[in-house]
Amino acid sequence: MHPLPLPPEYIRTLQPYVPGKPIEETQREYGLKKVVKLASNENPLGPSPKALAAARKSLGEQHRYPDAGAYALRQALCKSLSTPERKLTAGELLLGNGSNELIDLLIRTYTVPGDAIATSQAAFVAYRVCAQAHGTRIVESPLTPDLRFDLPALLELVRKDEGVKIVFIANPNNPTGTHNTESELREFLAGVSKVRGGTIITVLDYAYWEYVTDRGGANSIPDPMKLQAEFPNVVVLRTFSKIYGLAGFRIGYGVGSAELFSFCERIRMPFNLGAPALAAAEAALLDKTYVRQAIRENQQGMKFWKKELERLSIPYWPSQGNFLLVNARKGFGKSGVEVFQECLKVGVIFRPVANYGLHDALRISIGTMAENRFALKALEKVKGTRA
Ligand SMILES: Cc1ncc(COP(=O)(O)O)c(C=O)c1O
Structure with missing residues (x-):
């Protein structure tokens, strides 16, 4: 042998x-x-039938590589996510083969083996898999008795472990479905911004945001875009796999600082999103x-x-x-x-x-x-x- x-x-x-x-x-x-x-x-x-039609339309061109810069989808996302207070630019978006790829990209870009990510027990499992695949340690705070992220305990972990470079918070979390409120998150983000010169990235994974009914109240799930605008080292993850019904096409996106994403762009594979997927996502976004x-x-x-x-x-x-x-x-x-x-x-x-x-x-x-x-x-x- x-x-x-x-x-x-x-x-x-x-x-x-x-x-x-x-x-x-x-x-x-x-x-x-x-x-x-x-x-x-x-x-x-x-x-969505419109997304399928757009994907089908692109099939005749599959001898060509897709648009590596995903110009059309980026423009559509910028338009859809911009508000009167905030005009989003193309560089503030990071596109991935599902938001899973973005979790992986962030970890590979911002940690070296031996560094750590911080999250909660029973957090979405991809954080753990991607971190371990890179030799990055995982530190976890315990869940609260009602199965929510214990953000004060998580902040303590971040403070104590010098190796923590990224924090992952899923809101709502999968598989628990439970969430953290605006005041809890604000307190956490303000705390993290004071640790190690404010260089720690907090990823707010909002894969289910479109389903959220509890918005706008004191105990509600906060608008992640507002938090991202206030705390520049926050990265918001969104996906086309859930409400947009395109899990098979594998498309996710991140919203964050263009400088922060520019380093992820260096290691992103140039054609990580296929043309039918890009076309489907753009059409799905418009199919209100x-x-x-x-x-x-x-x-x-x-x-x-x-x-x-x-x-x-x-x-x-x-x-x-x-x-x-x-x-x-x-x-x-x-x-x-x-x-x-x-x-x-x-x-x-x-x-x-x-x-x-x-x-x-x-x-x-x-x-x-x-x-x-x-x-x-x-x-x-x-x-x-x-x-
Ligand atoms: C919290 C959370 N984040 C991210 C994802 C991954 O989504 P994607 O299909 O975009 O990779 C899921 C999928 O179940 C999820 O539950």
């Missing part, structure tokens, strides 16, 4: 990202025709009717699930996203994985979240109303209220 090269220790010990279980795999394994997947926080409506419909569908689904979960005495955590985290232990007397496995047998895929340390919880993505009704039957069966 020839000698086997070994990657560094941090690669050998890396726990890879576990995606939601695919529909086809579940059909094969359980011999089922109908399978409903409410496991990946996708938009159940399917892509589709976005409004997606918001309505989500609100209707959310209302349905909350009512039904309450009827079945299955507790859940408050969520501002397109998903709900339920307490499987209290609701069923079972672990999240056990409920997940039982539901698979009847063709419903939910998401266990044991990999987040949340062994007793199960995440439900909001589907179409037909999907929600079908999936509810699976939970009723596990609960024993349905034969």
